[in-house]
Amino acid sequence: MKNLPNILTLANLFSGCIAIAFIMSSQPYLATIGGDLPYWITGTEQAYWGAVFIGLAAVFDMLDGFVARALHLHSPIGKDLDSLADVVSFGVAPSMILFKMLWAANIAQPNAMDVSMWAMAPAFLVACFGALRLARFNVMSTSGSNFTGMPIPGIGILIASFPLINLYVPTVGIYFKNTWVLYGIIALVCWLMVSKITFFKLMPSQWNIAALWPRLVLIIGAVALFPVISFAAIPAAFMLYVVLSIVYKAPLKQ
Secondary structure, three states, X not given: OOOHHHHHXXXXXXXXXXXXXHHHOOOOEEEOOOOOOOEEEOOHHHHHHHHHHHHHHHHHHHHHHHHHHHOOOOOHHHHHHHHHHHHHHHHHHHHHHHHHHHHHHHHOOOOHHHOOHHHOHHHHXXXXXXXXXXXXXXXXXXXXXXEXXXXXXXXXXXXXXXXXXXXXOHHHHHHHHOHHHHHHHHHHHXXXXXXXXXXXXXXXXXXXXXXXXXXXXXXXXXXHHHHHHHHHHHHHHHHHHHHHHHHHOOOOOO
């Protein structure tokens, strides 16, 4: 039982690795079945499953902390292992999604043959800034109800929603075909992770209206938006989370 939190953390890491494998195979490729003529596979399903496994990693990331607190199991190894898993599942895997999206956006340009690999390289800044965010978190002493800087799982879930938006909400996904939109998203999420903004945790430390109201607004807003705009509700909820955190300004003890 004492190893259960670490097992859940490793499940987080495993899910992140599977997500990367799916995302890496998401580009169009030729395939043949039973000796028939080759045909193109677009890779949409692979990107979809990559996003699903990032979401699954987020579930395991939530469970390992919950179990550790419930069983009063805390160790330096568990803390470092959690950060290593998070940088893969919510840093490297989302970076791969952005890399593929930048590749798709650039390949659609008239000068596609002249595009350098460096045009896609900014995608991996998300992994770099995510690692910096986790390192800072590990050496900072924070209160039980707040974070300084956007938590990296939030960034991972946001970016994981992009392939789902491309598949289910193409009227929104069309904007992801613009390289400058993608560069802007990369710059924004990297800044949020290392910013001094105080973000509240979804699990409150106190059960009173003063602590609960921003969380209730976030949950109700996300639930209300999903039937209307499908997976585009995830970026909308992400931005609502940022705004609520800025407005809420809960005290953070250093």
